[in-house]
Amino acid sequence: MKFFAINGSPRKACNTAKLLDESLKGIKSILTKAEVKRIDLYDIPFNGCKSCFACKKINGHHYGKCVYNDEFKPILNEIVKADGIILGSPVYFSDVTGNMRCFLERFQFPFFAYSDVEEVEHKRMPIACIYTMNCSEELSGQIGYNKTFDNYEYGLEMVFTKPEHLYVYETYQFDDYSKYVCDAFDEKERRYIRDTQFPKDLESAFKLGQKIANRSIND
Numbered sequence: 711m712k713f714f715a716i717n718g719s720p721r722k723a724c725n726t727a728k729l730l731d732e733s734l735k736g737i738k739s740i741l742t743k744a745e746v747k748r749i750d751l752y753d754i755p756f757n758g759c760k761s762c763f764a765c766k767k768i769n770g771h772h773y774g775k776c777v778y779n780d781e782f783k784p785i786l787n788e789i790v791k792a793d794g795i796i797l798g799s800p801v802y803f804s805d806v807t808g809n810m811r812c813f814l815e816r817f818q819f820p821f822f823a824y825s826d827v828e829e830v831e832h833k834r835m836p837i838a839c840i841y842t843m844n845c846s847e848e849l850s851g852q853i854g855y856n857k858t859f860d861n862y863e864y865g866l867e868m869v870f871t872k873p874e875h876l877y878v879y880e881t882y883q884f885d886d887y888s889k890y891v892c893d894a895f896d897e898k899e900r901r902y903i904r905d906t907q908f909p910k911d912l913e914s915a916f917k918l919g920q921k922i923a924n925r926s927i928n929d
């Protein structure tokens with residue numbers, strides 16, 4: 711069995727990546743022989759959907775497939791065959807990152823039939839979404855981040871399956887807060903959260919991975 715964690719952060723050793731790695735460990739704890747891989751989207755030169763509609767053309771050679779021939783295509787071809795997927799993105803300006811958005815367009819659109827009767831045959835693997843952010847849970851609720859994320863998850867549910875999710879708040883953003891203009895945040899408080907809450911978030915990510923592994927067997 712094969713599982714992918716899709717890292718939508720440009721940083722390969724920070725909050726989102728750590729949580730994704732932990733979720734993959736969770737998968738391995740259940741399915742010891744499973745192949746797990748993290749894909750760092752910012753390592754791949756790629757764009758979102760180009761609206762060519764080759765994936766929707768009647769009797770088209772590429773019906774239900776993304777025809778866009780770039781470095782991402784072989785990677786996408788592997789991902790759509792996976793037994794489970796964990797997406798992770800930092801929140802950038804109240805949304806997922808640009809590269810995660812590009813990924814979602816390419817991942818979903820070929821399978822999304824503009825039809826009430828036609829369906830595109832494809833794998834409906836279990837999916838989980840991890841979101842990391844500077845905001846507190848309270849502020850995130852006031853701004854309404856969950857509405858944005860619910861919309862993404864609704865799209866994923868229509869095409870694949872209803873995603874599990876994990877929100878991780880008040881992440882530690884800089885290696886050294888003293889080097890940056892960031893008086894809006896109290897470094898001591900952030901460090902406390904990093905040392906007390908983040909380990910719990912990692913545990914939740916591990917359990918999320920276990921859930922995806924179990925769903926891949928039982929659903």
Ligand SMILES: Cc1cc2nc3c(=O)[nH]c(=O)nc-3n(C[C@H](O)[C@H](O)[C@H](O)COP(=O)(O)O)c2cc1C
Nearest residue numbers: 719724725726800801802803804842843844845881
């Ligand atoms: C360009 C940019 C925009 C951001 N916008 C937001 C935002 O709108 N809301 C928020 O809570 N955090 C925001 N953040 C903070 C990140 O979401 C947060 O630090 C995240 O945990 C970083 O993930 P990483 O450590 O995996 O890179 C932003 C960070 C950057 C670099």
